Amino acid sequence: MKALRVKPEFVSLLKTGDFDTFSVSHFRDAYLQLTGDDSKPKNLTSQLVKRHLRKLEEHGVLERVDTGKLHPIEYRIKDLTRLDSRPSVRQHVEATPEQAGKLLPEGVVHTLKLKLNKYRTGLLSSAGALEEYEAIAKVQPSLKEAIQKKYDQTREEYAKTLGKVRAIESLLDPKPSL
Template identity: 25%
Template sequence: MPRVSIKICTTLHTILQHESFDNFQIVHLRDAFIAASANDQNVIESYKFIYRQVVRLVKKGLLKKINKENEKTVIYQKTEQFYQVIFVTNERNGGTKPSSKFQDITDHDPIHLLKERLKESEIDLLTSIGESEEYMQLYKSFPEMKEHLEFMYMLARENSSKLLGQIKAIKSVLAHQQK
């Protein structure tokens, strides 16, 4: 039987090929996609794009959708077919990385650097919130692990608070710089 080839966004392909990226939620894939993307990414548009791609891969049998019992959580898992398909990569929407000349100019612009840092902190915050929510879900599923899960939950919440403080600080500096 000949191997099938499927077109996929280069960034998405790179993330999905990583062996640790299995049993994931769409928001986790979206966060990794935004973090790895060269262009500015809108969180909502990125989610829609990732969702469409995941649904397409599920229909082709490359990913398996798993609904957790008594939870609203949906997990996606790579199937054996995923490892047998030939992926043809392309840039999303024809997007390319910024030219090096543009990159050199923006690398020295404090407003641009602050906006980049703000974007990274916001992504980290979303990841941290997702992590703390997952610890709560795990606690409900595995109450015998209460002590460890509570500790990990508190660490994630503390990290979220620190990130929120960083975001507030960066936003206030940006507001001052843009006056």
């Protein structure tokens, strides 16, 4: 049987004991609360959760509960000991909020994540503005000089914001740099 790749957050949630019987949306909401990552739409996160839950079902960790309805699909924990067996489960190696929390207090991690989301939104906004300035300059070459100052300011703002994003990411994901 192919090795099962499980996100550490999923293992953590399943082992809390709060999930004897649960729906996909209930598990998704708990996952979002644990990670604090609201940057992705809920439907993408639901797809991620469904894929992992199906894998866990295939490997005998979970079983579907027959509700007599097509939706919502409900699962029940069948055998958590399979999560601990080394040959069948490989966990993704990536920084989790739990790892970041070991170095930083939970409140600080939460504040940094909020700032990070704000800065990422700013990056997208600046990138969009830069693209628009370039498009306008191509369509109306006579306006190139008039918008150059705004373009330069936006590019500088983009660079500063990117630096802030990288600084916060380095605090949340403390991997030793060479």
